[in-house]
Amino acid sequence: MxxxxxxxxxxxxxxxxxxxxxxxxxxxxxxxxxxxxxxxxxxxxxxxxxxxxxxxxxxxxxxxxxxxxxxxxxxxxxxxxxxxxxxxxxxxxxxxxxxxxxxxxxxPLPAYPQANATDGVRLFPCQTRLAQQPLLAGLKHLNRLEQVLARAEWQDSSYAEGLMRDTDGRVIEGVYSNLFLLKGGTLLTADLSRCGVAGVMRDALLAQAPALGLDAQVRDLGLDDVQQADEVFVCNSVYGVWPVREFAASNWPAGPVTRKLQAVARTLLDT
Amino acid sequence: MxxxxxxxxxxxxxxxxxxxxxxxxxxxxxxxxxxxxxxxxxxxxxxxxxxxxxxxxxxxxxxxxxxxxxxxxxxxxxxxxxxxxxxxxxxxxxxxxxxxxxxxxxxPLPAYPQANATDGVRLFPCQTRLAQQPLLAGLKHLNRLEQVLARAEWQDSSYAEGLMRDTDGRVIEGVYSNLFLLKGGTLLTADLSRCGVAGVMRDALLAQAPALGLDAQVRDLGLDDVQQADEVFVCNSVYGVWPVREFAASNWPAGPVTRKLQAVARTLLDT
Missing domain, CATH: 3.30.470.10 (Aminotransferase class 4, branched-chain amino acid transferase, N-terminal domain)
Known part of the structure; x- marks a missing residue:
């Protein structure tokens, strides 16, 4: 159009x-x-x-x-x-x-492989780090060279997303998405007060969590939090939720909380 | 045109x-x-x-x-x-x-007040800090929201430039220029490996320093280095060199080294 x-x-x-x-x-x-x-x-x-x-x-x-x-x-x-x-x-x-x-x-709506939603995706470990600028953190502004550099790190199409950390090594988000972990029954996502984009799907899922009986925490996350997570997923406002099935040496099944939030995201996008 | x-x-x-x-x-x-x-x-x-x-x-x-x-x-x-x-x-x-x-x-060539070059300029103390991103440091790339935010901090036209620090408080540069200090006979300018724009006039002056008998050092600078400096000036590739006569509580005369480098810059711009 x-x-x-x-x-x-x-x-x-x-x-x-x-x-x-x-x-x-x-x-x-x-x-x-x-x-x-x-x-x-x-x-x-x-x-x-x-x-x-x-x-x-x-x-x-x-x-x-x-x-x-x-x-x-x-x-x-x-x-x-x-x-x-x-x-x-x-x-x-x-x-x-x-x-x-x-x-x-x-x-047009992007033609993502159906397997991204059903089987989950692999996350590429991006070397490009996010600089810490509280004045711009959370905003979806037009200064996006870090995402361009991060996305240029991989050509292998078996990676649907890349995981980005900040310059101090904290786990922040995907190149195109926000990241959630489920750990001990608690839904975790990164604090975005120093860097990162506060996605609207992230906000929507955080808002829905209590109604689903989920305790949600926004806090600093490390690679160890990812490795120790029971479930991992990425989300954005175009595709909703994709389970993460692999990152570095870790593997996860698409767990029940991810499936529940995937359905919630689908409903939010369809209504 | x-x-x-x-x-x-x-x-x-x-x-x-x-x-x-x-x-x-x-x-x-x-x-x-x-x-x-x-x-x-x-x-x-x-x-x-x-x-x-x-x-x-x-x-x-x-x-x-x-x-x-x-x-x-x-x-x-x-x-x-x-x-x-x-x-x-x-x-x-x-x-x-x-x-x-x-x-x-x-x-057109900007119509700067002649006094900027003759009497020197006042530097506004910008609150906007520069984030540290080594992958982009030194480049004059198109992601310039930090400069936009910094420049928007002052409307008082008696400030011709603003001084920017990084998120750890190091003194880096002006919004439109690079900063030099003269301290104990040594020419100092900030290390730009974490943030900042490596201006071509900065490079040109650093290259000229030895021929002028000046020891030049590129290193981390703090506010105390500025306060203790014998001379301070800013430079860019449009106006050359402007002495800095005032920043916060400090004042400086336009010193002899600044005048010498101002003449060098003028020659570089004219040839």
Whole structure:
């Protein structure tokens, strides 16, 4: 489907855009089914939070409206929504009063192997570490060179994801996803106050945990936590939940809690 | 002057460009005088190094040729050269075989107050810290949200620059420049192996130091090094050298070594 810039069909962006110059913006990758964006309010909330933390003055109601109209035309696929600080002349200082730019791009739903969801995936051990920048941690901003470098580490398609650690060795997330562990009946996921992207599916699953009788903890995780986990899975807002069946020397079956949360994710994405 | 994309006049860039999506590219900001790019080989070397470290397969000879042609038409001003990994569909994995994109943008030489060079500048103490990412340190890549956040910290135009430290408190650089100290007759500038941009003027001045009888050291610097310095200056490849006359509670006269290096920088920019 044709892309939109500021609500109009467009295939190109002004060269002065600060998204290109500095990665000065945020984005969301949103599954669209039957013309409706999945996890809509979580995506919009995170986008608004990102704009607020970066002081990008974007019209959130207009973004909401445009996303709904774009999704209605896309029908089924993935909508990528980018909001940049707009255009400016050379220099890091934001131009006062320049309007934020809204970009919508559509693509088909990715054709992932069915086995990723049924049998689980292998995680590649990425050497690229995540730098620790609390001012940007959690945000899905446009400065993504670390993910580009990490993804370029493997070509073997038997790895569906890579595991990323921070510069102090803490286990943080996948290149495209968040990571959860089940250990002694407790659901664990990494604290993202220093680095990482706080995925909306991660938030949604954390919110559902109590209703499923699961104790959930957000805390620092090490490789030993992964190795000692009873179940491991990755999640994002496009595919939902994939069990992790292998990382380094460790193997796991797709366990019952993973299956339960996989079903929850599927429901969240379909409604 | 009109911008170029891949050697052709253009005002817009394909929305699929990875520069926009991920900040997946590098750039140079090059002073142009009388139709010639200043510090040409240093700029091209750094650009090539950046492409190499990010594994961006760009035609460096073609970039050189286009820059010369662009500068000849720009005559006097600043040429910004951006090289991105090119276009790709959604996903961090680089598309194999997609050509890197070359973007050239021209602007007038900035009208800095003459007093910046003669009397020196005040440095704003930025709270935004630089994250430590050795894989990207030194490169002038397109992931520049930290500089955007730092520059947004002050509106008072009596500050011409801001001083940035890393997340461990080491003094690294200015938002737009590198920082030098003179202490006990030794020229000091920060080690940029963890973060920071290795400016071409910094490299040029370090290379000139021995011929000027100056001992130069690249090492970790703290705020105490700044406070105890006999002279302080900032430099970049557009304005050359500006003495720093004030930072926090410290004041400095524009000292003799600063004046000497200012003259060197002027010569480097003019030839």
């Amino acid at each position: 044709h892309s939109w810039v500021d609500g109009q069909e467009a295939s190109a962006l002004n060269l002065q855009n600060r998204g290109l110059a500095y990665g000065d913006g945020v984005f969301e990758t949103i599954a669209v089914r039957d013309g409706r964006p999945s996890l809509l309010s979580l995506h919009l909330d995170r986008l608004a939070l990102g704009c607020q933390r970066l002081a990008i003055d974007a019209d959130q109601a207009l973004i909401h409206d445009e996303l709904l109209r774009y999704a209605a035309r896309l029908r089924d696929g993935v909508a990528k929504l980018i909001v940049t600080r707009g255009d400016s002349q050379r220099g890091y200082a934001p131009a006062s009063g320049a309007p934020a730019r809204r970009i919508l791009q559509g693509s | 009109h911008s170029w994309v891949d050697g052709q006049e253009a005002s817009a860039l394909n929305l699929q460009n990875r520069g926009l999506a991920y900040g997946d590219g590098v750039f140079e900001t090059i002073a142009v005088r009388d139709g010639r790019p200043s510090l040409l080989s240093l700029h091209l070397d750094r650009l090539a190094l950046g492409c190499q470290r990010l594994a961006i397969d760009a035609d460096q000879a073609l970039i050189h040729d286009e820059l010369l042609r662009y500068a000849a038409r720009l005559r006097d001003g600043v040429a910004k050269l951006i090289v991105t990994r090119g276009d790709s569909q959604r996903g961090y994995a680089p598309a194999s075989g997609a050509p890197a994109r070359r973007i050239l943008q021209g602007s």
